Amino acid sequence: MIVTRKTSSFFILGTLSTPLVIAMITMSSSVRSASGFDGLDKTSQTFLKSHCLRCHDESKQKGKFRLDTLGTDFTNPLVAEKWDEVVFRINAGEMPPEKEPQPSALEIGSIAETLTKRIREGTAARMAKRGKVQQYRLSREEYAHTVYDLLGVVFDVEAPGAFNEDPRWHGFERIGSLLSTSPSHIDRYLRAADKVIELASLDSEPQSKKDRKYPEEEGKRYFAQLGEGWDAINLKSPGHYRIKIRVSGLPAFTGRVPRLSLWHHQHKKSVMGMDISNKEDEPKTIVLEGLFSAGGYKILNNAQTKKHPNGGVIRFRTGTIDAGQKLASLTGGFRSDKTKIVDEQGRPVMPTLLIDWVEVEGPLTTEVNRAKKSGIFPMKEDDQEELTASLKQFAERAWRRTVSDQEMQRYIKFIAAEKEAGVDFRSAYKSALSGILVSRSFFNLEEGSPNENRSRLNDFELASRLSYFLWSSMPDEQLFTAARTDKLHVPETLKKELKRMISDPKIDRFLDSFPRQWLQLHRVGMFQPDPNLYPEYGPWLEKSMIMETTNYFAEMFRNNLPIREAVDSDWTMLNSRLALHYGLPEPKETKLMRVSLEPESGRGGLLTHASILSLTSDGTRHRPVHRGAWLSETILAQAPPPPPPNVEPLEPVKSNEPKKTIRSQLEAHATQSNCVSCHAKIDPLGLAFENFDAIGRWRDKEKVEGGTGENPPVDASGTFPTGQKFDGPQEFKRVLAEDEKRLANAFVQQLATYALRRVMTVDDRPHIEKIVENAKGGNYRLRSMIEHLITSELFLNR
Numbered sequence: 001m002i003v004t005r006k007t008s009s010f011f012i013l014g015t016l017s018t019p020l021v022i023a024m025i026t027m028s029s030s031v032r033s034a035s036g037f038d039g040l041d042k043t044s045q046t047f048l049k050s051h052c053l054r055c056h057d058e059s060k061q062k063g064k065f066r067l068d069t070l071g072t073d074f075t076n077p078l079v080a081e082k083w084d085e086v087v088f089r090i091n092a093g094e095m096p097p098e099k100e101p102q103p104s105a106l107e108i109g110s111i112a113e114t115l116t117k118r119i120r121e122g123t124a125a126r127m128a129k130r131g132k133v134q135q136y137r138l139s140r141e142e143y144a145h146t147v148y149d150l151l152g153v154v155f156d157v158e159a160p161g162a163f164n165e166d167p168r169w170h171g172f173e174r175i176g177s178l179l180s181t182s183p184s185h186i187d188r189y190l191r192a193a194d195k196v197i198e199l200a201s202l203d204s205e206p207q208s209k210k211d212r213k214y215p216e217e218e219g220k221r222y223f224a225q226l227g228e229g230w231d232a233i234n235l236k237s238p239g240h241y242r243i244k245i246r247v248s249g250l251p252a253f254t255g256r257v258p259r260l261s262l263w264h265h266q267h268k269k270s271v272m273g274m275d276i277s278n279k280e281d282e283p284k285t286i287v288l289e290g291l292f293s294a295g296g297y298k299i300l301n302n303a304q305t306k307k308h309p310n311g312g313v314i315r316f317r318t319g320t321i322d323a324g325q326k327l328a329s330l331t332g333g334f335r336s337d338k339t340k341i342v343d344e345q346g347r348p349v350m351p352t353l354l355i356d357w358v359e360v361e362g363p364l365t366t367e368v369n370r371a372k373k374s375g376i377f378p379m380k381e382d383d384q385e386e387l388t389a390s391l392k393q394f395a396e397r398a399w400r401r402t403v404s405d406q407e408m409q410r411y412i413k414f415i416a417a418e419k420e421a422g423v424d425f426r427s428a429y430k431s432a433l434s435g436i437l438v439s440r441s442f443f444n445l446e447e448g449s450p451n452e453n454r455s456r457l458n459d460f461e462l463a464s465r466l467s468y469f470l471w472s473s474m475p476d477e478q479l480f481t482a483a484r485t486d487k488l489h490v491p492e493t494l495k496k497e498l499k500r501m502i503s504d505p506k507i508d509r510f511l512d513s514f515p516r517q518w519l520q521l522h523r524v525g526m527f528q529p530d531p532n533l534y535p536e537y538g539p540w541l542e543k544s545m546i547m548e549t550t551n552y553f554a555e556m557f558r559n560n561l562p563i564r565e566a567v568d569s570d571w572t573m574l575n576s577r578l579a580l581h582y583g584l585p586e587p588k589e590t591k592l593m594r595v596s597l598e599p600e601s602g603r604g605g606l607l608t609h610a611s612i613l614s615l616t617s618d619g620t621r622h623r624p625v626h627r628g629a630w631l632s633e634t635i636l637a638q639a640p641p642p643p644p645p646n647v648e649p650l651e652p653v654k655s656n657e658p659k660k661t662i663r664s665q666l667e668a669h670a671t672q673s674n675c676v677s678c679h680a681k682i683d684p685l686g687l688a689f690e691n692f693d694a695i696g697r698w699r700d701k702e703k704v705e706g707g708t709g710e711n712p713p714v715d716a717s718g719t720f721p722t723g724q725k726f727d728g729p730q731e732f733k734r735v736l737a738e739d740e741k742r743l744a745n746a747f748v749q750q751l752a753t754y755a756l757r758r759v760m761t762v763d764d765r766p767h768i769e770k771i772v773e774n775a776k777g778g779n780y781r782l783r784s785m786i787e788h789l790i791t792s793e794l795f796l797n798r
Contacts, residue, residue, distance in 0.1 A: 039072025040114070047111045051096045051103055052086075074122030077761065084762040087115050094681075094721075123763050133448035134798065135440065136176035136757045137185075138468075139166045143192075143443065145473035145509060148291070150398060151200040152369030154238035155192065156293040158267055163188055169759065170633065171520035176445075176757045186438070193437035197430050199238065202376060205365055206237070212359040220320045222355040223327065225339065226538075228318035229263060229300035232358045235292055239363030242289045245299060246356035249276025250327060250348045257576055257590060258351035259302035259540045262288060266295045270302065270543065275576060275590035280327060280354050292362075301353045302540035316350070317341055323356065376433070381425040388412060394433060399441035400474055401460040402484075411435060445757070447798050455797050459483040466497065466790060469755040471506040472513055491791045498787055508554075515553040518750045519634055521546050524611050527619035533705075534695050536581075544577045544592075545611035545696070551592055552606060560783040563744050567635065568737035569604045570597050581610060581697065602691060602698050605733055607631065610696025616686075617694035624666060625679070628686030635736075637746035640682050652706050659707035663687055663715055684718035688732035691716050744772045744780040751789060767794035 037045045048067065054060070056067040067086070074080050089095040091112055096102065103111075138146060140157040147153045157163045164184075169175040213232050215222035222230045235241065249258045261273030272288050317338055321330070328346030340349045378390040388408050395403045395411075411432040418428035436442065445468060447461050448454065457465060463475040463483040475483070479497065482488040488497070501507060516522065524546055529537040551573040556565060575592045579585060584601060587593050597603050606612055616627040633639045650665050666683065691714050693699050701711040716728045726732040737743070748768050749760050760768065771788045778784040789795055 037072060040118075044111055044114050047103065047107055051100065054100070055097070072118075074118045075125035076122075077126050080119050080122055080126060080762050083115050084119055084765075087112050087119075119762055120766075126763060131448070132453050133446060133450055134176065135444040135446050136174070137179035137181055138443050138445070139174050139179065139472075140164075141166075141173070141513065142468060142472050145471070145506075147196050147437075149471075149473045149476070149506075150372065151196065152365075152372045153196050153199045154240070154291045154293065155196055155199065156238055159293065160266070161188075162192065168517075168522070170639070171522065172517045172753060174517075174754065174757050175759065181440075181444075189438050189443055190434075193434040196437060197434050200373065202373060202430065203426065205370075206239070206363050208362055208364055210359065210361040212357055214357045215320045215355065218357075219323050221323050221325075222318075222320050222353075223341070224299075224301040224318045224353045224355070225316040225341070226258075226301055226350050227316050229298040229353075230318075230355055230358075231265075231296060231298050232355075233262070233297035233299070233360055235294050235297070235360070235362075237363060238292060238294045240290070240366070240369075241292050241360060241362030242287060242364060243361075244285055244287050244359040246283050246285050246358075247276055248278050248280045248283045248354040250280060250352045250354065251277055252350045252352075253343060253345075253347040255586070256351050256580060258353050259577070260286070260353055261300045261302045261540075263298040263300040264293065264295055265298065267293070270300065270539070271297075273300075273302065276353065277590050283354070283356055299353075299355060299358060301351065302538075302543075327352065327354065377426070377429065381429075384412070387415070391432065391436075395436050397474070397480075398436050399439065400464045400480075401441070401446075457489075457796060457798055459486050459488040461798075462488050462796065465755070465795070466494075466501070468757075469790075470498075470501050470510050471504070472509040473506065489796060494791050495787060498790055502783070511554040511557060512550050514751075514754055515550050516546075517754060519549060519606065519612065520615065520630070521549060521611060523615040526615070527617070529614070529617075529695055530620050533620060537695055541577055541581060541610075544575055544581075545609065545614065547575075547592055548573045548578055549606060549609050549611045552609070555594055556782050560781045562740070562779045562781050563747050563785070564737040564740050564780070565605065566747070567605045567607060567743060568733040570599075571595060572597060572603055572609070578610070581695075583698065599730065602729060604730075605737075607635070607689065607733060608692065608696075608729060613689060613692045613696035614694060620694065621662060622690075622692065622694045624662060624686035624690065625682060626686065627689055628682035628684065631685045632682060634750070635746060636742065637749040653704055655706050655708070657707055658709045659704040659712055661690070661702045661704070661712050661714070663690060664712075681721050684720060687718045688716055688726060688729050690714045691729055740780050741772060741776070744775060744785065745769070748772055748775075748785060748789060751786065752794060755789065755795065764794060767792055 037048055040048075052067050055062040056065050058066070058068060065085075070082055071079050074083070086095070090108060140163040143163065144155055144157045147155050155162075166173040167175075167178045169178055214220060215230060215232075224230065233243065243262070245260070247260060249260065251257045257275050257277040259273060260276050261270035263269070264271050271292070272290060274286060274288075276286070278284050321327070326346075327348065328342050330341040331344065331346065341352070343349055375390060376394050378386040380386055388405055391408050391411055392403050392405065395408065414435065415425070415428045415432050418431065419425060423431075440446075445461075445464050447457060447465075460480075460483045463479040466488075467473060467475040467479055478500070479488070482493055482497065487493050525542045531537070553566075555561075555573060571594055573592050574582075574584065574587050574595045576586050576590060579587060582601070582603065584595075584597075584603075587595055602608060612630070613622070613627070616630045617623055618626075629640050650662065653659055653665075666679075690702070691698055691700070693703070699714060701713050703711050716732075717726065718732070719725050720735065724735060726735055745768060748771050752764065752768065753759055771785065771792050771794065772780070774788045775781070775785045
């Protein structure tokens with residue numbers, strides 16, 4: 001990579017936790033100042049020595065933050081970041097602490113203004129220290145989207161041995177400084193490139209087939225209770241398929257409907273599905289169409305946990321019956337270690353699928369995908385001019401920039417050498433195409449020029465930044481055309497392209513990828529809820545939780561709603577499984593849909609989604625501190641420092657002691673002097689949601705394992721660091737949503753981190769503030785903020 005390790009570290013450390021950054025600073029002699037704050041004026045030195053060093057010197061470093069060795073070379077990015085944090089703490093009223101002598105407002109204003117001025121004076125020098133070229137490796141998800149948009153190839157990046165999982169920074173999978181390129185990556189890219197060219201079927205289009213399969217024989221039906229299914233599908237090659245299933249879905253006597261899913265055996269996950277609810281004598285044909293990886297698929301009745309609260313294992317039922325036979329006839333005669341199929345009244349004891357047949361058609365080839373391969377092969381293999389032109393056309397699309405004839409010469413020479421060695425032209429040419437796909441210009445996004453230190457993106461770089469932001473993939477021909485005419489950077493052109501790109505189906509990639517990374521939804525289910533405590537938790541509930549959150553964001557985006565509704569609203573996205581989980585009325589349709597909420601529901605906004613409430617729990621109990629830390633880091637873009645070492649965990653309530661809430665244990669726990677200041681800022685953010693248990697259900701009393709007496713009532717009241725009080729989650733959300741500017745500022749930081757593929761630094765703050773200010777007139781609406789971002793200096797600059 002051309003980016004230096006020093007530059008890469010700057011991008012990583014810009015907003016990492018305070019202790020790690022301070023550790024780096026105190027280890028670096030270039031950052032230290034032997035005589036304290038010599039580089040600052042006398043007034044500032046006096047302020048810092050009087051109000052800061054008592055807690056942040058050699059003998060005492062609260063929050064592992066040491067000031068006496070912090071240098072004053074503001075051209076050093078690390079130094080500037082730390083002084084910026086000092087300014088933030090002072091302006092927020094966090095420094096000095098309340099118990100210490102307080103400076104006057106004039107003194108606070110003076111020190112903040114002085115430090116801010118010095119930070120800004122060093123901006124140009126800090127920017128000049130960056131490398132002339134930055135390269136950001138594509139994530140594996142982006143690689144898959146890119147080869148599909150380039151060649152129409154479905155490449156399974158999650159297949160065993162394909163690509164490693166991408167490292168994450170606070171949930172984001174596309175931070176360039178973490179996506180390094182090792183020899184093992186190159187080896188995988190070589191194998192992937194050969195496979196992609198093979199799957200492209202450049203010689204002949206793969207023949208589409210249509211096959212129908214019955215359970216055992218025609219006239220039979222396959223029934224499946226929870227967690228069971230029919231291994232009916234095996235796709236020999238990846239591609240675009242249309243799958244039809246003739247099916248009935250019988251709800252359990254409780255009202256819960258079955259969920260039909262296509263379960264991929266190799267990936268061990270559901271890839272597509274829908275809720276099914278219809279009478280057994282009125283089967284319907286559903287169609288599932290899309291891009292599928294190769295491998296075996298089971299038509300699965302999505303399961304909850306199979307482990308019973310008593311520690312045993314429930315064995316659910318599956319089998320075949322005659323097409324005309326009623327399920328209600330299957331009473332009695334079952335083995336004792338298996339569940340019943342129907343109760344004495346003939347009602348299914350659990351959601352049950354009845355499958356008549358499945359039909360698979362594919363792989364299908366569309367005209368759009370045919371067009372992607374047009375012109376890749378030259379018509380005349382001995383015509384050097386046409387050969388160069390064909391290779392160049394492919395390389396320009398693959399590398400997403402203009403390509404010179406000279407760059408193609410190595411590939412022309414390679415083809416000639418292969419032919420001379422006896423390899424046929426088409427095989428040699430395919431190898432050359434593979435070579436283009438293992439160039440760093442393909443699997444990296446490149447910004448900058450090796451011969452000049454320019455600050456602006458050129459229009460081809462801008463096209464890639466825009467397309468990988470909104471589509472997680474390469475630019476289309478219209479973006480390339482705008483880049484060739486050097487008009488893409490013009491604000492009106494950018495706005496026009498944004499509007500067009502939003503209306504393209506590929507925008508769904510952003511609507512899934514961004515909220516999943518921003519809100520750290522990969523953590524949902526990381527600590528599986530204890531089946532003894534939460535027996536109703538299962539895969540379909542877990543997936544529904546995530547779908548509620550990603551679809552909620554999509555609804556905000558498509559309707560251009562203000563950012564305050566991310567925190568507080570009177571609606572959410574529900575399906576029947578979530579409605580059952582929340583104790584809310586079942587939606588009118590079986591699919592996920594927008595529903596209005598009553599005030600007494602306790603729901604509304606992302607913060608009361610079960611996905612968010614469960615990802616901050618540990619599988620057995622909720623964790624208020626983790627909930628507060630997540631909210632601070634994700635919604636307010638203010639990452640709290642990690643806890644000090646050797647902090648004792650909360651112990652379970654002893655059997656001979658009265659039951660008590662986690663909140664009361666926490667209040668007794670967080671009394672150490674080095675814990676109080678952080679807990680005072682974090683805990684209220686999490687304690688506001690005490691009415692929700694570890695899997696996001698509402699409660700008025702906290703169920704306490706162990707101890708004596710009744711379960712104690714929940715207390716969800718608290719006080720903001722500003723002193724404003726709240727009583728419960730609804731009031732907390734309302735107060736938080738009122739600070740729209742703060743929410744917008746934090747959201748733009750997260751959005752820019754995703755779009756620019758790097759963490760935001762002190763030098764980005766003025767640009768972010770300007771974007772937020774420009775969005776104020778539109779009430780900080782979601783799409784409007786995105787428009788202000790892509791037309792900003794922050795987005796147009798390297």
